[in-house]
Amino acid sequence: MNRVREGFCNWINPFGGQVYRVSLAPEDCAGIVFWTRFPAPLLGGLGELRARGFQFYFHVTINGYERELEARNPNLRNALRAFRVLSDAISPARTLWRYDPILLSESTPVEYHLKRFASLARALERYTERCTFSFADFYGKTRRNLVRAGVRYVDPDLETKVSLVSQLKSIAGAHGIALSSCCEDSVLATGVRKAHCVDLQLLRPELELKPRPTRQECGCVESVDIGAYDTCGFACVYCYATNSWEAARQRARRHDPDDPALWRPARTGLEPYPTPSQSAAPAPGAAAAPD
Numbered sequence: 001m002n003r004v005r006e007g008f009c010n011w012i013n014p015f016g017g018q019v020y021r022v023s024l025a026p027e028d029c030a031g032i033v034f035w036t037r038f039p040a041p042l043l044g045g046l047g048e049l050r051a052r053g054f055q056f057y058f059h060v061t062i063n064g065y066e067r068e069l070e071a072r073n074p075n076l077r078n079a080l081r082a083f084r085v086l087s088d089a090i091s092p093a094r095t096l097w098r099y100d101p102i103l104l105s106e107s108t109p110v111e112y113h114l115k116r117f118a119s120l121a122r123a124l125e126r127y128t129e130r131c132t133f134s135f136a137d138f139y140g141k142t143r144r145n146l147v148r149a150g151v152r153y154v155d156p157d158l159e160t161k162v163s164l165v166s167q168l169k170s171i172a173g174a175h176g177i178a179l180s181s182c183c184e185d186s187v188l189a190t191g192v193r194k195a196h197c198v199d200l201q202l203l204r205p206e207l208e209l210k211p212r213p214t215r216q217e218c219g220c221v222e223s224v225d226i227g228a229y230d231t232c233g234f235a236c237v238y239c240y241a242t243n244s245w246e247a248a249r250q251r252a253r254r255h256d257p258d259d260p261a262l263w264r265p266a267r268t269g270l271e272p273y274p275t276p277s278q279s280a281a282p283a284p285g286a287a288a289a290p291d
Contacts, residue, residue: 001045002257010260011226022224031055031203038074040082055203057094064116071235080123087127097128101136103238104154110164118171125175132195134182139240149237166190183217198223228262
């Protein structure tokens with residue numbers, strides 16, 4: 001909210017270290033898309049966002065995995081309660097559930113997902129209209145973290161994916177929830193929708209923004225991601241954005257809510273961040289604000 005009140009934030013390129021200014025002025029921002037696992041701390045700012053003229057919606061991830069996979073997530077009861085409160089505040093249409101990623105392992109086989117998904121769909125019926133899923137991507141850091149945690153994971157073949165998604169679609173439909181596939185075009189033949197996680201129709205449908213996929217098979221329109229790697233403390237072992245929980249915890253300790261950037265590298269003897277007039281500005285669009 002400090003960034004919103006000042007009208008901009010700084011974003012640091014994680015690969016090159018360049019600093020970019022991103023306008024958060026309502027006239028420059030088609031909307032804000034929040035990704036989170038626990039929206040409760042954000043609820044107090046929603047009224048001010050509306051008063052300032054922002055359009056926004058939420059992706060809320062609830063998988064309900066056991067602690068071996070999601071060691072520091074809010075417990076399921078609290079997560080569901082927070083989801084419902086958010087939905088009541090902004091509408092089910094703008095409160096999107098993510099069952100993401102689907103991780104198949106010895107402890108979470110197909111049967112596990114069918115049972116867990118059905119339980120969550122019942123709990124979220126009437127509080128959401130859409131559920132987005134994807135299957136786990138096994139990046140190098142993801143594989144290392146899974147092995148370190150002793151998780152015997154499975155990279156499913158297409159037949160397994162199609163069969164599971166078909167059953168999840170039926171379960172979701174029985175509870176009034178449309179199932180959308182994020183970067184999983186191979187299963188669209190089941191009748192699930194292609195996901196548009198940054199979706200102009202939920203923000204400003206009168207505007208036109210170009211499609212700008214962030215990876216293969218992505219359906220998003222152009223946006224500016226103002227999140228940062230190694231800043232989430234939930235310690236999910238399948239995560240691709242956090243190398244280690246300790247690194248995230250150190251960044252959280254160093255976080256200054258008055259700093260224009262989410263985190264600042266520990267640099268000594270270097271010039272400060274560029275002033276707004278010096279910094280480059282990414283293309284305008286929707287601002288994506290992951291947890």
